[in-house]
Each structure stands twice: as C-alpha cells, then as structure tokens.
Amino acid sequence: MKRISCFFMVILVLIAVTGCNPNTHSDAYDVMFEKQPQLIDDGVYLKGNRIGTVVSNNQDTVPIGKLGVSIDSSFQELMRTNVVFYKSSGKLQLATVGGYGEPLTKETKILGFGSKASLAWFKTRYLLKNQAVVAAKRAARLHQRATTP
Secondary structure, eight states: OHHHHHHHHHHHHHHHHHOSOTTOOTTOEEEEESSOOOOSOOEEEETTEEEEEEEEEEGGGTTSEEEEEEEOGGGGGGOBTTEEEEEETTEEEEEEOSSOOOBOOTTSEEEEESSHHHHHHHHHHTTTSOHHHHHHHHHHHHHHHHHOO
C-alpha cells in the first residue's frame, strides 16, 4: 500500500512541476514559417552540433508553420534578435542575419525559412536594410495571420 501511495505522490509532483498540459513549453521560442516545415528530426542544429529541440509542431496554423523550439541552456546566449532558422535535409538549423542582436525574449516570434536558398535570397534581397528588423516584422505578421480567425 505504501508503494502505491508513493507512486501516486511522485506522479502528482511531476504533474505539478511540468503543468497539466504536456505539450506546453514555457521556455520555447516560436518560429514562424510561410509553409509548415516537414522535419525528419526533432533536433535544432548549429554547424552540425545539436543545440536544442523542436518541442511543438503546431499543425493548427496550416498553411503557416509554427514550431516551438527549446534551446539548451549552454546555447541561450545565441538567442538574439538577429537569429533565424531554416530547414536543411529535414533538420532545423540556426542562422543569423544582420549584425549583433539584442537578447531575445520568449514572446518574440522568430522567422523560419524553408531552405538555405530562401534564407540566402532573403539576405540578398534585404542587403541594404536591417535584416534582423525585417525578419522580426515578417515573423510577427506570420504569427498574426496564423492566430487571426
């Protein structure tokens, strides 16, 4: 009987710590795509090294893609206003645009690209503008379109 009560106590503590919804990740950043990205791996990568995890893939915003991305604590300093993501070989890759960015808040929406080529086109197209600001505005517009009924 003590085993069962201990088991239930552990379950209750885990539910209290993680919250009631297992798909809720308060430490996740929202990455917005023009189209829902098809990923074969739930990792987030930078130069071949895994730096985080895709924690949610919101299919409700179709055709606009929205991913929840959690970055490992040792790589949090990379999360700045100049960060973008792109899909490469079915994996999510981190990249930067523009110069050095300010620290990113969890509420800020991040722009994602369907390929490295589309990221390169974005950089070329906005060569003379502040690319980080353009990317942030575009991600915010995608998020607004995805959440507006």
